[in-house]
Amino acid sequence: MTMFERFSADARAVVVDAQTAARRRGAPSIDTVHLLLALAEQPGTRAVRALTDLGIAPSAVERLAEPSAGGDVLDDQALAAIGIDLATVRARTDAAFGDGALDRVADRPRRGHVPFTHDAKRTLELALREAIHEGSRSIDSGHVLLALLRADGTSARRVLDSALRDAGTDAGALRDALHDPRRTAS
Incomplete structure (x- = not known):
């Protein structure tokens, strides 16, 4: 068994x-x-x-x-500590793919x-x-x-x-x- x-x-x-x-x-x-x-x-x-x-x-x-x-979520302070500005990443992603693009990817099953x-x-x-x-x-x-x-x-x-x-x-x-x-x- x-x-x-x-x-x-x-x-x-x-x-x-x-x-x-x-x-x-x-x-x-x-x-x-x-x-x-x-x-x-x-x-x-x-x-x-x-x-x-x-x-x-x-x-x-x-x-x-x-x-x-x-x-487990994107943490702007943790990313900033390694030189990544989350606000800039979000703004550029939204400009290229539409508002809330990062959130849509995370919500997709x-x-x-x-x-x-x-x-x-x-x-x-x-x-x-x-x-x-x-x-x-x-x-x-x-x-x-x-x-x-x-x-x-x-x-x-x-x-x-x-x-x-x-x-x-x-x-x-x-x-x-x-x-x-x-x-x-x-």
């Missing part, structure tokens, strides 16, 4: 919806933050129940994952295959390990969230840490909530 054959319906939905999240943001690949965004939008799953019980709403995850929170980043692949492997550790025959949303908690230094972990801090809790409490036997059914 392959790893993906072990994914429950909700975990499969996370993987499929992560691709949609990456496309919607114009990302060149599916990263851990896309897995987290997709996971937070799966109502009634073990992962979402654990998050909401700790005071973390899906909308909070979405807000914290916005490019401005993660530093990506087509075709969107690959997983190394961190996202590693997270899915960690989800399998979490399922095996729990003695589960399938990988559910809770295992994916536990894997995201183990993925130190990733975009999803930074968003999770911010969401947990904002809710006045921590990763240990989320792990405990996910291991709560009342949540094992997803």
Whole structure:
């Protein structure tokens, strides 16, 4: 049995919806933050129940994952530090291609295959390990969230840490909530 054959319906939905999240943001690949965004939008799953019980709403995850929170947007100060004047670039681009040309390119959804980043692949492997550790025959949303908690230094972990801090809790409490036997059914 392959790893993906072990994914429950909700975990499969996370993987499929992560691709949609990456496309919607114009990302060149599916990263851990896309897995987290997709996971937070799966109502009634073990992962979402654990998050909401700790005071973390899906909308909070979405807000914290916005490019401005993660530093993925064009930053005029950062570009100026390397000698690029963003206002001039925008003005010249608008003159050549029409008003808002840079924004239109960023808003265009990506087509075709969107690959997983190394961190996202590693997270899915960690989800399998979490399922095996729990003695589960399938990988559910809770295992994916536990894997995201183990993925130190990733975009999803930074968003999770911010969401947990904002809710006045921590990763240990989320792990405990996910291991709560009342949540094992997803």
